[in-house]
Amino acid sequence: xxxxxxxxxxxxxxxxxxxxxxxxxxxxxxxxxxxxxxxxxxxxxxxxxxxxxxxxxxxxxxxxxxxxxxxxxxxxxxxxxxxxxxxxxxxxxxxxxxxxxxxxxxxxxxxxxxxxxxxxxxxxxxxxxxxxxxxxxxxxxxxxxxxxxxxxxxxxxxxxxxxxxxxxxxxxxxxxxxxxxxxxxxxxxxxxxxxxxxxxxxxx
Amino acid sequence: xxxxxxxxxxxxxxxxxxxxxxxxxxxxxxxxxxxxxxxxxxxxxxxxxxxxxxxxxxxxxxxxxxxxxxxxxxxxxxxxxxxxxxxxxxxxxxxxxxxxxxxxxxxxxxxxxxxxxxxxxxxxxxxxxxxxxxxxxxxxxxxxxxxxxxxxxxxxxxxxxxxxxxxxxxxxxxxxxxxxxxxxxxxxxxxxxxxxxxxxxxxx
Numbered sequence: 243x244x245x246x247x248x249x250x251x252x253x254x255x256x257x258x259x260x261x262x263x264x265x266x267x268x269x270x271x272x273x274x275x276x277x278x279x280x281x282x283x284x285x286x287x288x289x290x291x292x293x294x295x296x297x298x299x300x301x302x303x304x305x306x307x308x309x310x311x312x313x314x315x316x317x318x319x320x321x322x323x324x325x326x327x328x329x330x331x332x333x334x335x336x337x338x339x340x341x342x343x344x345x346x347x348x349x350x351x352x353x354x355x356x357x358x359x360x361x362x363x364x365x366x367x368x369x370x371x372x373x374x375x376x377x378x379x380x381x382x383x384x385x386x387x388x389x390x391x392x393x394x395x396x397x398x399x400x401x402x403x404x405x406x407x408x409x410x411x412x413x414x415x416x417x418x419x420x421x422x423x424x425x426x427x428x429x430x431x432x433x434x435x436x437x438x439x440x441x442x443x444x445x446x
Numbered sequence: 447x448x449x450x451x452x453x454x455x456x457x458x459x460x461x462x463x464x465x466x467x468x469x470x471x472x473x474x475x476x477x478x479x480x481x482x483x484x485x486x487x488x489x490x491x492x493x494x495x496x497x498x499x500x501x502x503x504x505x506x507x508x509x510x511x512x513x514x515x516x517x518x519x520x521x522x523x524x525x526x527x528x529x530x531x532x533x534x535x536x537x538x539x540x541x542x543x544x545x546x547x548x549x550x551x552x553x554x555x556x557x558x559x560x561x562x563x564x565x566x567x568x569x570x571x572x573x574x575x576x577x578x579x580x581x582x583x584x585x586x587x588x589x590x591x592x593x594x595x596x597x598x599x600x601x602x603x604x605x606x607x608x609x610x611x612x613x614x615x616x617x618x619x620x621x622x623x624x625x626x627x628x629x630x631x632x633x634x635x636x637x638x639x640x641x642x643x644x645x646x647x648x649x650x
Contacts, residue, residue, distance in 0.1 A: 266560025268472035344563065351618045355559040356470025358621035359548065369622035396638070400631050403619060407632040411615025414555050415607060417562035418573035427604050428611040431639070434600070438642035 251289045251299075253279035258300035259307075263344040267297060267353045267364070294361055297353065301367035304349045305374060312378065323385035324440055328433060330379060334409060335429045338422045346422055351410040372410075376402040390440050401439075408432045455493045455503075457483035462504035463511075467548040471501060471557045471568070498565055501557065505571035508553045509578060516582065527589035528644055532637060534583060538613060539633045542626045550626055555614040576614075580606040594644050605643075612636045 248256075257278035261270045272293055276286050290296040317329035338346045354368035380402035387398055412428035436442065452460075461482035465474045476497050480490050494500040521533035542550045558572035584606035591602055616632035640646065 265564045266470065266472055268470055269560060269564060350622070352559050354618060354622045355556050356473060358624065360469045360473060365622060365624065369624075372619065372622055396635070401635065403628060404632045404635040407615035407619045407628075408612055409615065410618040411611035411613065414558060414614040414618070415576065415611045418554070418558045418569060418576055420562065420569065420573075424607060424611075428608045431600070431605065431608040435635070435639040435642070438639070 250279070250281050250285050252303070253281060254286060254289060254296060255300045255303040258296055259304055259349050260344065262297070262300070263347055263349055263352055266355075267293075267357055267361075294364060297357075297361075297364050298367045301350060301353075301364070301371050305371045308375065309378075312375070322389070323382050324390050324442060326382050327379070327386050327436060328442065330382065331405070331429060331433045331436060335426055335433075338425060338429075341422075343417055343420070343422060346425070347413040347417065348410060351413060372406055373403070376406050379405055386440065394439065396439070405432060454483070454485050454489050456507075457485060458490060458493060458500060459504045459507040462500055463508055463553050464548065466501070466504070467551055467553055467556055470559075471497075471561055471565075498568060501561075501565075501568050502571045505554060505557075505568070505575050509575045512579065513582075516579065526593070527586050528594050528646060530586050531583070531590050531640060532646065534586065535609070535633060535637045535640060539630055539637075542629055542633075545626075547621055547624070547626060550629070551617040551621065552614060555617060576610055577607070580610050583609055590644065598643065600643070609636060 254275060257275045258270075261274060261278055270293070272283065272286055275293070275296065276283050279286075286296075290299065315330070315333050317326045317333050320326045320329055350368040350371045354365055357364040357368075359365075376399075380398045383401050384398040387394060408428055408431075409425075412425035415428065416422045416425035418424075458479060461479045462474075465478060465482055474497070476487065476490055479497070479500065480487050483490075490500075494503065519534070519537050521530045521537050524530045524533055554572040554575045558569055561568040561572075563569075580603075584602045587605050588602040591598060612632055612635070613629075616629035619632065620626045620629035622628075
């Protein structure tokens, strides 16, 4: 008997986010997901046609959860979009604090490494999530570029996607060393890159 | 009857590098590895105690193959270590040309995403390989820093690891979009970062 008031579907989505970030998509079984969510296999297949369908729905759930986190983050309160951009990067570094590697890293970036060729529908969901978040940063970069570096040759879209590439790669190295400090160091390099691109004066 | 003169063990190692980069570690079965290598299951277990043992041996094989590739690359022929560093980054971009995503991406970075928690011995092999290659770049960066930026606050070791983080993240985004151009764009951003760090005058 389950005493958690969270709906069954949401419990399964949360279980997917947790377990896939720990051990990947292929290693995760429907039985493990059901056990973690405290639901029966019948309940699983009432909500999802397959593990793949759950993975895609969990990508949408991930996007909803993280979008809310970023939408409410303090970097939006700054006036200058360049200050917002630097504060966004600092916010990404702060999100590592007090979290384990599975908690600190990305469901989408983890899953796409092993599924991009074999599960196109998962790959597309992963890209939609990463690109969707990148677009929110692209808006900030576009405004910062217009104000501070209107002649620069790089594009706001390309730089926004690059910020996400650095974050994903930072997670890969942190996993390899089993040490989130490696991710922190790459995020600091990303911050320094932004500062250099914009001749940003407020280095700390 | 197998007409390939490559030793059985090497065929299995090469099969692991190919298939794991296509579909990840967990999705790959011993049967698939044997079929791709053209060897029997008995031959597999003559050479390797388990799929995990093959994965670790394949990481060492990967390191040997890629070390030879980088040791013979033209960037070593340049006199100035800063020219070498920039040429190394261009070499990494050129390695994407004419290759498919599995061919262009990293065995270690792919595998560590899904195994870092569940297979510590694989995680350690992945970090040893990534860090070992990073040390060859660290030597170049150390020499470039001594000559061109002796007062800089960043460390050669940290910047070398960051170059690898950017490459790994570039691969994640390329897989997500199914387009290696996304990796090319992040590698160009890495090149621009190096140029800015060193006030490098030879921008193209």
